[in-house]
Amino acid sequence: MIALLDCNNFYASCERIFRPDLISKPVIVLSNNDGCVIARSNEVKKMGINMGIPLYKIEKIVRQYQINLFSSNFSLYGDISNRIMEIIKNDISNVEIYSIDEAFIDFSQFANYKFHATSLMHKIYKWTGIPTSIGVAQNKTLSKIANFFAKQNNSNFFHIDNSELKFYLSKMNISDVWGIGRQYSKFLHNNHIYNAYDLSKQDDKWILDHFSVNGLKTVHELRGIKCIDIVTEPSVRKNIRISRSFSEETTDYFKLQQVISTFASKASEKLRKQNSLCSSIHVFIKTNKFKTFHENYYYSDKSYFDSPTNDNSLIIKKSLEILNKIFIPGNSYKQAGIVLGNFVSIDQFQIGLFDNLKQKNRRYKLMKTFDEINNTFGSDSIKLGSEELNNQWRVNKTKLSPSYTTKWNDILTVNI
DNA sequence: TCTGGGGTCCTAGGACCC
DNA sequence: TCTGGGGTCCTAGGACCC
Numbered sequence: 001m002i003a004l005l006d007c008n009n010f011y012a013s014c015e016r017i018f019r020p021d022l023i024s025k026p027v028i029v030l031s032n033n034d035g036c037v038i039a040r041s042n043e044v045k046k047m048g049i050n051m052g053i054p055l056y057k058i059e060k061i062v063r064q065y066q067i068n069l070f071s072s073n074f075s076l077y078g079d080i081s082n083r084i085m086e087i088i089k090n091d092i093s094n095v096e097i098y099s100i101d102e103a104f105i106d107f108s109q110f111a112n113y114k115f116h117a118t119s120l121m122h123k124i125y126k127w128t129g130i131p132t133s134i135g136v137a138q139n140k141t142l143s144k145i146a147n148f149f150a151k152q153n154n155s156n157f158f159h160i161d162n163s164e165l166k167f168y169l170s171k172m173n174i175s176d177v178w179g180i181g182r183q184y185s186k187f188l189h190n191n192h193i194y195n196a197y198d199l200s201k202q203d204d205k206w207i208l209d210h211f212s213v214n215g216l217k218t219v220h221e222l223r224g225i226k227c228i229d230i231v232t233e234p235s236v237r238k239n240i241r242i243s244r245s246f247s248e249e250t251t252d253y254f255k256l257q258q259v260i261s262t263f264a265s266k267a268s269e270k271l272r273k274q275n276s277l278c279s280s281i282h283v284f285i286k287t288n289k290f291k292t293f294h295e296n297y298y299y300s301d302k303s304y305f306d307s308p309t310n311d312n313s314l315i316i317k318k319s320l321e322i323l324n325k326i327f328i329p330g331n332s333y334k335q336a337g338i339v340l341g342n343f344v345s346i347d348q349f350q351i352g353l354f355d356n357l358k359q360k361n362r363r364y365k366l367m368k369t370f371d372e373i374n375n376t377f378g379s380d381s382i383k384l385g386s387e388e389l390n391n392q393w394r395v396n397k398t399k400l401s402p403s404y405t406t407k408w409n410d411i412l413t414v415n416i
Numbered sequence: 417t418c419t420g421g422g423g424t425c426c427t428a429g430g431a432c433c434c
Numbered sequence: 435t436c437t438g439g440g441g442t443c444c445t446a447g448g449a450c451c452c
Contacts, residue, residue, distance in 0.1 A: 054436065
């Protein structure tokens with residue numbers, strides 16, 4: 001038996017931890033630059049405000065119902081998430097942290113699912129203030145569905161037995177099934193398949209012809225067969241991507257150089273954290289796609305390193321070379337990003353024929369010290385000269401809450 | 417009139433997830 | 435005026451090999 005634990009309206013709930021006055025009031029969390037809605041409290045969901053809608057389209061309703069808006073505060077959400085996952089892992093060993101607010105938990109050792117689920121949710125709420133719900137079923141896909149019903153019934157817990165599959169799957173819209181996205185839904189609708197039960201009855205060959213093997217796994221799981229395992233070991237990233245939209249468009253090459261340098265530096269820091277070296281780097285800049293009707297708005301190129309690296313300055317240097325190639329003067333850019341790829345583990349690194357080992361070791365030590373300083377004294381304590389000193393023009397977060405749990409300066413003061 | 421068979425590797429693009 | 439960010443996996447097709 002597999003349980004899916006899901007934090008209810010996670011980002012909105014995080015904002016409420018230190019603002020209990022907002023409990024049962026409408027709360028929205030916005031994307032970077034306060035652009036789109038990325039999390040909604042139940043009150044907001046009931047108003048019919050959809051996920052991903054741009055803020056400017058709902059301004060009237062926001063004013064009318066006095067919805068509380070927040071800029072996204074990922075250091076807060078990440079920290080709360082870590083605490084929740086620790087609580088779960090303390091109790092149960094076989095856990096897959098699936099996303100910032102979800103975990104698959106092996107429940108097969110338990111006889112009384114409801115008892116264990118309820119006590120876990122109770123503990124999480126007591127220790128962190130985050131409300132959660134748990135769905136239990138035969139496999140991952142079905143536990144997602146059970147969780148869906150837990151939320152729908154406001155019961156926080158739901159168990160689906162294999163004998164009840166027909167009943168519940170028939171009530172499950174095809175587009176709400178895990179693994180069925182917009183394109184697949186459209187295709188299935190065109191073929192008169194509307195709910196999860198319909199899908200589970202389809203012929204294997206037909207599924208394989210129109211979907212990938214993952215589609216077939218989903219269908220088998222709907223039939224109650226276990227196909228997708230719990231992955232308890234956190235996997236090493238295969239790509240590291242950093243990109244941002246800007247609050248103001250820019251034509252300034254120098255500004256873009258600073259932005260790309262900063263992204264390259266941050267990405268290489270992540271790379272070092274997971275003990276990897278990258279062999280390729282991909283840089284892109286975009287003009288405003290909502291304003292560009294005639295031509296291409298996406299400019300990018302990819303380049304390879306002679307020898308895999310996680311050296312800040314090499315990665316920055318290469319990224320700026322690419323920027324120089326793709327930059328077109330006169331264009332007004334709205335977004336930029338970099339992706340590091342083709343990783344090798346630092347332990348399995350093959351020394352190149354022309355590598356200067358002594359130099360490499362010195363750089364390695366330098367990077368280590370660089371990271372140690374930033375870890376000890378806070379990120380951005382030191383950075384390379386080509387990076388931005390401040391990025392105030394770049395990202396707009398006017399409604400940012402304090403980082404209550406991760407910054408000394410933001411810690412809560414209690415007056416007695 | 418007419419051009420084999422069997423394989424690997426890489427990449428771009430498309431699907432999905434949160 | 436104002437539209438996010440960061441991932442994974444699979445497949446088709448091209449290039450190349452013998």
